[in-house]
Amino acid sequence: xxxxxxxxxxxxxxxxxxxxxxxxxxxxxxxxxxxxxxxxxxxxxxxxxxxxxxxxxxxxxxxxxxxxxxxxxxxxxxxxxxxxxxxxxxxxxxxxxxxxxxxxxxxxxxxxxxxxxxxxxxxxxxxxxxxxxxxxxxxxxxxxxxxxxxxxxxxxxxxxxxxxxxxxxxxxxxxxxxxxxxxxxxxxxxxxxxxxxxxxxxxxxxxxxxxxxxxxxxxxxxxxxxxxxxxxxxxxxxxxxxxxxxxxxxxxxxxxxxxxxxxxxxxxxxxxxxxxxxxxxxxxxxxxxxxxxxxxxxxxxxxxxxxxxxxxxxxxxxxxxxxxxxxxxxxxxxxxxxxxxxxxxxxxxxxxxxxxxxxxxxxxxxxxxxxxxxxxxxxxxxxxxxxxxxxxxxxxxxxxxxxxxxxxxxxxxxxxxxxxxxxxxx
Amino acid sequence: xxxxxxxxxxxxxxxxxxxxxxxxxxxxxxxxxxxxxxxxxxxxxxxxxxxxxxxxxxxxxxxxxxxxxxxxxxxxxxxxxxxxxxxxxxxxxxxxxxxxxxxxxxxxxxxxxxxxxxxxxxxxxxxxxxxxxxxxxxxxxxxxxxxxxxxxxxxxxxxxxxxxxxxxxxxxxxxxxxxxxxxxxxxxxxxxxxxxxxxxxxxxxxxxxxxxxxxxxxxxxxxxxxxxxxxxxxxxxxxxxxxxxxxxxxxxxxxxxxxxxxxxxxxxxxxxxxxxxxxxxxxxxxxxxxxxxxxxxxxxxxxxxxxxxxxxxxxxxxxxxxxxxxxxxxxxxxxxxxxxxxxxxxxxxxxxxxxxxxxxxxxxxxxxxxxxxxxxxxxxxxxxxxxxxxxxxxxxxxxxxxxxxxxxxxxxxxxxxxxxxxxxxx
Numbered sequence: 102x103x104x105x106x107x108x109x110x111x112x113x114x115x116x117x118x119x120x121x122x123x124x125x126x127x128x129x130x131x132x133x134x135x136x137x138x139x140x141x142x143x144x145x146x147x148x149x150x151x152x153x154x155x156x157x158x159x160x161x162x163x164x165x166x167x168x169x170x171x172x173x174x175x176x177x178x179x180x181x182x183x184x185x186x187x188x189x190x191x192x193x194x195x196x197x198x199x200x201x202x203x204x205x206x207x208x209x210x211x212x213x214x215x216x217x218x219x220x221x222x223x224x225x226x227x228x229x230x231x232x233x234x235x236x237x238x239x240x241x242x243x244x245x246x247x248x249x250x251x252x253x254x255x256x257x258x259x260x261x262x263x264x265x266x267x268x269x270x271x272x273x274x275x276x277x278x279x280x281x282x283x284x285x286x287x288x289x290x291x292x293x294x295x296x297x298x299x300x301x302x303x304x305x306x307x308x309x310x311x312x313x314x315x316x317x318x319x320x321x322x323x324x325x326x327x328x329x330x331x332x333x334x335x336x337x338x339x340x341x342x343x344x345x346x347x348x349x350x351x352x353x354x355x356x357x358x359x360x361x362x363x364x365x366x367x368x369x370x371x372x373x374x375x376x377x378x379x380x381x382x383x384x385x386x387x388x389x390x391x392x393x394x395x396x397x398x399x400x401x402x403x404x405x406x407x408x409x410x411x412x413x414x415x416x417x418x419x420x421x422x423x424x425x426x427x428x429x430x431x432x433x434x435x436x437x438x439x440x441x442x443x444x445x446x447x448x449x450x451x452x453x454x455x456x457x458x459x460x461x462x463x464x465x466x467x468x469x470x471x472x473x474x475x476x477x478x479x480x481x482x483x484x485x486x487x488x489x490x491x492x493x494x495x496x497x498x499x500x501x502x503x504x505x506x507x508x509x510x511x512x513x514x515x516x517x518x519x520x521x522x523x524x525x526x527x
Numbered sequence: 528x529x530x531x532x533x534x535x536x537x538x539x540x541x542x543x544x545x546x547x548x549x550x551x552x553x554x555x556x557x558x559x560x561x562x563x564x565x566x567x568x569x570x571x572x573x574x575x576x577x578x579x580x581x582x583x584x585x586x587x588x589x590x591x592x593x594x595x596x597x598x599x600x601x602x603x604x605x606x607x608x609x610x611x612x613x614x615x616x617x618x619x620x621x622x623x624x625x626x627x628x629x630x631x632x633x634x635x636x637x638x639x640x641x642x643x644x645x646x647x648x649x650x651x652x653x654x655x656x657x658x659x660x661x662x663x664x665x666x667x668x669x670x671x672x673x674x675x676x677x678x679x680x681x682x683x684x685x686x687x688x689x690x691x692x693x694x695x696x697x698x699x700x701x702x703x704x705x706x707x708x709x710x711x712x713x714x715x716x717x718x719x720x721x722x723x724x725x726x727x728x729x730x731x732x733x734x735x736x737x738x739x740x741x742x743x744x745x746x747x748x749x750x751x752x753x754x755x756x757x758x759x760x761x762x763x764x765x766x767x768x769x770x771x772x773x774x775x776x777x778x779x780x781x782x783x784x785x786x787x788x789x790x791x792x793x794x795x796x797x798x799x800x801x802x803x804x805x806x807x808x809x810x811x812x813x814x815x816x817x818x819x820x821x822x823x824x825x826x827x828x829x830x831x832x833x834x835x836x837x838x839x840x841x842x843x844x845x846x847x848x849x850x851x852x853x854x855x856x857x858x859x860x861x862x863x864x865x866x867x868x869x870x871x872x873x874x875x876x877x878x879x880x881x882x883x884x885x886x887x888x889x890x891x892x893x894x895x896x897x898x899x900x901x902x903x904x905x906x907x908x909x910x911x912x913x914x915x916x917x918x919x920x921x922x923x924x925x926x927x928x929x930x931x932x933x934x935x936x937x938x939x940x941x942x943x944x945x946x947x948x949x950x951x952x953x
Contacts, residue, residue: 113852116855116879201900295911295912316742337933341936349937452546455545458927458929461929461930462932464935468928472937473627484742485721485742499915501877501916503877506886508760508888509890510769510771510774511774512774515774
């Protein structure tokens with residue numbers, strides 16, 4: 102495949118994909134759901150082959166669970182598609198309607214971004230979620246999934262593509278990249294691709310960010326913190342910490358560093374150690390921490406580490422503000438939580454911590470498009486421009502300004518002959 | 528000045544600047560206005576020195592007009608500051624309020640971006656506009672203005688900074704860079720600077736975009752088109768074309784290429800030539816155009832040129848769709864207009880042209896923050912992420928998700944013990 106040429110054709114077609122009606126886009130989603138249902142045996146067979154090949158290469162049960170696409174995951178993605186059909190149209194929303202003068206009407210209207218490249222990990226459900234989010238939002242998408250589920254992805258993509266085109270979407274709406282070298286070709290298509298969303302390891306995302314001129318949305322690190330305040334409900338803190346560390350260790354929103362107010366540390370640390378021992382979590386603490394409960398001592402500069410494993414960094418702080426400063430310095434601006442019954446402390450934390458998600462008294466694992474009610478997500482952004490946090494439909498649109506005049510010229514305003522009225526209409 | 532160290536300190540302080548109250552920010556704006564008024568002699572004297580130096584180096588009357596900062600421009604910026612004070616707070620707006628479950632409340636709240644670097648042309652009024660937009664939006668800003676007005680900028684910045692800090696803004700809120708080499712230092716501060724907004728020549732903006740990892744918002748080219756449809760009011764088209772080409776030739780939103788429907792070209796071209804001759808505008812046409820009205824013949828690949836001068840490219844097209852395809856191919860996605868009385872043609876043009884501004888029957892020169900009613904603008908973006916078109920206060924904020932829980936963990940939802948309610952609150 103000539104990626105540059107395919108991307109060029111997609112870019113040319115993208116205004117027409119953007120102009121497709123909500124009816125067509127929703128019909129495409131419904132036909133995708135039907136196709137996946139009626140061809141499930143074919144999908145499951147391809148997935149079985151992927152699993153067998155992966156097992157022959159030796160994979161952990163956790164990875165196998167991620168690769169597997171059976172009835173349960175099919176039901177999940179079908180439910181997701183149905184939810185997506187019901188969601189309001191993200192395209193064509195009038196965000197601003199303002200008379201600049203009599204008969205000079207300004208409108209700001211949402212529209213698709215255009216051509217989006219998504220490179221994602223070996224998870225067949227991600228292929229379905231990402232492609233259907235792009236269809237609903239009127240974007241063209243170039244999709245490249247992880248090689249471990251290449252067989253499953255090929256079947257899924259074929260079904261999705263055929264259904265979308267049968268429903269009336271232009272044939273350039275979706276494209277699957279299947280070769281690893283096509284990733285580098287994609288990175289050079291900055292004239293034709295408007296946005297890249299890479300998902301995967303820190304090193305992979307960093308590589309993408311450093312090797313393209315295309316704007317990149319996503320996150321490299323997920324160094325999430327939980328700060329246990331002196332006014333914390335300690336039992337609640339333990340419950341939250343165990344969930345945030347162990348419910349899905351490999352997730353970017355799993356907690357990596359635990360900060361504990363020094364006033365309660367002596368009482369709290371043994372409880373934490375007991376709970377983490379039971380959950381199989383290893384503690385790496387500062388000297389002050391290991392002096393109290395033993396374990397491996399870490400250096401101050403180890404706090405920029407994302408374990409993605411049953412390990413956590415633990416440190417004592419003397420104040421709320423010390424916790425905030427630590428998080429802003431070492432964190433990745435992803436999701437950080439405070440456990441406290443002191444509402445003023447919570448508000449200060451949530452105001453001053455500079456992250457996409459700032460939580461009080463709940464697990465960092467809630468940072469997720471599905472849990473936020475977005476239907477699904479194409480990724481989680483730790484950047485501050487455009488979408489921040491879990492990115493759903495709203496993050497896949499931009500806007501354009503439409504100005505309707507009747508021969509209006511700027512010279513008349515510069516000379517003072519006319520004056521702007523700037524009257525907002527409902 | 529050690530730019531990296533200054534940027535680091537600014538980044539540390541940025542959450543506190545972001546947390547400053549609307550009252551403080553508005554008081555700062557009022558004190559800035561007072562300081563500029565009461566020190567106007569000092570400002571005008573510095574500007575006089577800048578002008579004399581520039582004249583000694585030989586500048587055109589047009590450039591002199593841009594450099595000059597007298598009573599008229601002072602009145603303009605003071606009016607702008609007063610308008611800014613009256614605008615609603617862009618920070619702390621609740622964009623989404625959703626119960627994920629009983630007692631688990633999600634809010635999406637706007638907040639400042641953080642640390643913004645703005646590099647702008649030699650226009651003293653830009654120094655005032657940009658710094659006051661950053662104050663109002665709670666952002667820290669590093670400001671570097673064009674060297675031709677360095678003396679004026681130094682006085683203006685000193686007054687603005689002292690007023691803002693006296694009003695209670697943290698002392699790290701604003702920083703002025705005065706040396707040209709500090710631009711390159713600023714480009715390397717990707718750990719501390721969240722956004723760069725470069726303004727100036729195409730080559731300068733391209734240089735910035737190619738030499739930094741910091742996200743850049745702005746535009747390099749401003750290749751704006753006006754398409755004169757077969758259903759155009761031809762007299763209206765002439766009036767709009769003359770304004771869009773001559774009202775301020777050096778502006779990015781001035782028209783560069785004129786597309787004319789072939790059905791009316793024979794009738795329209797002589798009228799255009801007459802009007803442009805009177806206005807001193809030179810036509811560079813395709814062979815088909817120069818065959819009809821004479822003048823310089825251009826090659827097809829010359830359409831990617833931004834003249835910023837009294838010159839325009841002129842081409843005939845056979846259809847609305849050919850005009851749209853030309854604009855999407857050669858344009859810079861800035862602002863493009865159609866002149867037509869055919870509403871269906873206008874809607875098709877405005878739907879399919881992939882630009883920040885799509886206009887019907889008015890001059891492209893309206894693409895401007897002040898004219899849109901944003902008070903002022905920090906720049907115009909031709910990118911599709913974050914703000915697009917003229918960037919005012921709204922483009923200087925992002926958002927964060929706040930999640931308020933009561934010990935909630937994801938494990939309870941994964942196990943099916945609890946279900947999300949996803950209920951939007953008013």
